[in-house]
Amino acid sequence: MTARLIDLEVLAGALSAAAWLAAAGCVAARRRRSAAALAAVAVLAFLARIGLVAALGRAGWWFVEEKLTVTLPLAAVTAVAAGAAALTARRWTALALAVAGYAAAAGPVLALFAGYPPGWGTGLVTAGAVGLAGVVTRRAAGHRSRRAPLVWLLALAPVVLGAAVAVPPPASADDGGHGVPVSSVRGPDPGTAAASGIPVRRFTLTARTATVTLGSGRRVEAWTFDGRVPGPALEVTQGDLVVVTLRNADIAAGVTLHWHGYDVPAGEDGVAGMTQEAVRPGESFEYRFRADQTGTYWYHTHEASDRAVRLGLYGTLVVRPRAAAGGADLTLPLHTFGTVLAVGDRDLPVTHFVAPGTPVRLRVVNTDDGPHRLTLTAPFRLVAVDGTDLNGPGVLERVAIRLPAGARADVAITAGVTPVALQVDDGRATVRLAPAADTPAPPPVGTAAWPTLDQTRYGTPAPTPLDAQSRFDRRFTMVLDRGVTLADGLPKYAFTVNGRAYPYVTTQTVRAGDLVHLTIVNRGRDTHPMHLHGHHVLALRYNGRPFTGSPLWMDTFDVQPGEVWEVGLRADNPGVWMNHCHNLKHAAKGMAVHLAYAGYHPASHHAHGA
Numbered sequence: 001m002t003a004r005l006i007d008l009e010v011l012a013g014a015l016s017a018a019a020w021l022a023a024a025g026c027v028a029a030r031r032r033r034s035a036a037a038l039a040a041v042a043v044l045a046f047l048a049r050i051g052l053v054a055a056l057g058r059a060g061w062w063f064v065e066e067k068l069t070v071t072l073p074l075a076a077v078t079a080v081a082a083g084a085a086a087l088t089a090r091r092w093t094a095l096a097l098a099v100a101g102y103a104a105a106a107g108p109v110l111a112l113f114a115g116y117p118p119g120w121g122t123g124l125v126t127a128g129a130v131g132l133a134g135v136v137t138r139r140a141a142g143h144r145s146r147r148a149p150l151v152w153l154l155a156l157a158p159v160v161l162g163a164a165v166a167v168p169p170p171a172s173a174d175d176g177g178h179g180v181p182v183s184s185v186r187g188p189d190p191g192t193a194a195a196s197g198i199p200v201r202r203f204t205l206t207a208r209t210a211t212v213t214l215g216s217g218r219r220v221e222a223w224t225f226d227g228r229v230p231g232p233a234l235e236v237t238q239g240d241l242v243v244v245t246l247r248n249a250d251i252a253a254g255v256t257l258h259w260h261g262y263d264v265p266a267g268e269d270g271v272a273g274m275t276q277e278a279v280r281p282g283e284s285f286e287y288r289f290r291a292d293q294t295g296t297y298w299y300h301t302h303e304a305s306d307r308a309v310r311l312g313l314y315g316t317l318v319v320r321p322r323a324a325a326g327g328a329d330l331t332l333p334l335h336t337f338g339t340v341l342a343v344g345d346r347d348l349p350v351t352h353f354v355a356p357g358t359p360v361r362l363r364v365v366n367t368d369d370g371p372h373r374l375t376l377t378a379p380f381r382l383v384a385v386d387g388t389d390l391n392g393p394g395v396l397e398r399v400a401i402r403l404p405a406g407a408r409a410d411v412a413i414t415a416g417v418t419p420v421a422l423q424v425d426d427g428r429a430t431v432r433l434a435p436a437a438d439t440p441a442p443p444p445v446g447t448a449a450w451p452t453l454d455q456t457r458y459g460t461p462a463p464t465p466l467d468a469q470s471r472f473d474r475r476f477t478m479v480l481d482r483g484v485t486l487a488d489g490l491p492k493y494a495f496t497v498n499g500r501a502y503p504y505v506t507t508q509t510v511r512a513g514d515l516v517h518l519t520i521v522n523r524g525r526d527t528h529p530m531h532l533h534g535h536h537v538l539a540l541r542y543n544g545r546p547f548t549g550s551p552l553w554m555d556t557f558d559v560q561p562g563e564v565w566e567v568g569l570r571a572d573n574p575g576v577w578m579n580h581c582h583n584l585k586h587a588a589k590g591m592a593v594h595l596a597y598a599g600y601h602p603a604s605h606h607a608h609g610a
């Protein structure tokens, strides 16, 4: 709803601008009646904008700030001036109408390109640009004046001044060199752990380029762990000490291992340039962490990750409880190779044979940049999200689950005598459970019309260590948008957090033990799967409404256009952490911020976005 209002307001601004400019043209052509009609359209579009902004304002100040402080006042003043000119100073009418058009156009231009928040600089640049466009128009219409230099100066001054205010040399997110470097915050020593009876599970993953053959025979030039895509499935038991040696054979970009969703010590987090240097060809790095949390997770490189994860540098991590549940347990990583959606390395429908009556757990992992839609052709339960079991999940039927980029969903189903299908994106990929090899595959089920599960009210409530009424020590707001801003030292059309692009976004600083509240607002037109490293956040409110079902602990959640999410967390894992969009293209273009504990600093100068 909010997203639609945002779009409509932009459209109304564009319509208003077009109508004013057409009216100016009609006046210049001495077609006064058409001009009056077009001006009326422009005024109506302006009134519509006011109505839309009033409605948008109910969703939050973030959605209307630049409209209320800059573009609507500018549009109103210039419209009144055009009306006054038409009534009293006819030779200025065409110019005044054109200026009203430029002012109206500033609405959509600012909304689409300037991002949030608008400062004094943005206001000055906008007003100056509208004035400047008026001067240029007057000049183009053939007017000459001895006072021209003064007029130019008057129009240019606010633009230059505003630009100087709007683009200050921004503070880098670097947190200085004081305190503890995160690279020193490491997991337990394997020798000590083994001596005290802790089971140690060792793995070696070698990153290298390889040609991989998918199930259909399609060959993919991939970046792999151990020559496979996905990389080896790591499966361990709760309580194990996991020790993974990463070697890089020939990935020139460098490689790391980030344990997505696993709250490892900061020095094991695998963020190149922040918790460690990227592992270059011929080098290696040993990761170690205690597998305390059960559930479904994944690992992937965190260096040049936009490209490298897409090309295959990822795999799954599953931690099972000591007393394992019976039944079948399948891990299903989804990944898009080019245009083909694969489950694991299979890009054709996959069938698993399961005896009727067997309980089955399907662990679906989204390793892509965008969301997937999961449907099952038999009743099921959504039993875990992002590795954490839900409380009292009810039986679901003919309803889809939205799986954000980077997120995981575990679904439970009982195998029957007829085959059951898990369909991804309504049939782009299919996983079947069948009782025997000779069971004929059922025809695909049309699921596109099924509604999406509302996770704000699924399952039953349970006590949580924090809730929306808690006294939070720190509150941060992240307004997600696009805009022209400084990125890597140059002005770019970046994905922004609070109007800035990484590494210039102000660091979120916390102290160990703080209760932290995050409000994430999406003002833009893209979905942003937000991912905080090192912590799970508890969903508190969605668009101002509380979550009323099972507690929902997440590490990656989709903030869609116009949405406002409020989440809470306990700062219980000291270090410096990335808090970023897991559409890795967006992260690479600026949508990332540090959440830093006081007394800790990045291991090196700054991370490369993602």
Ligand SMILES: [Cu+2]
Residues within 6 Å of the ligand: 495, 526, 527, 528, 529, 581, 582, 583, 586, 587, 591
């Ligand atoms: Cu994003």
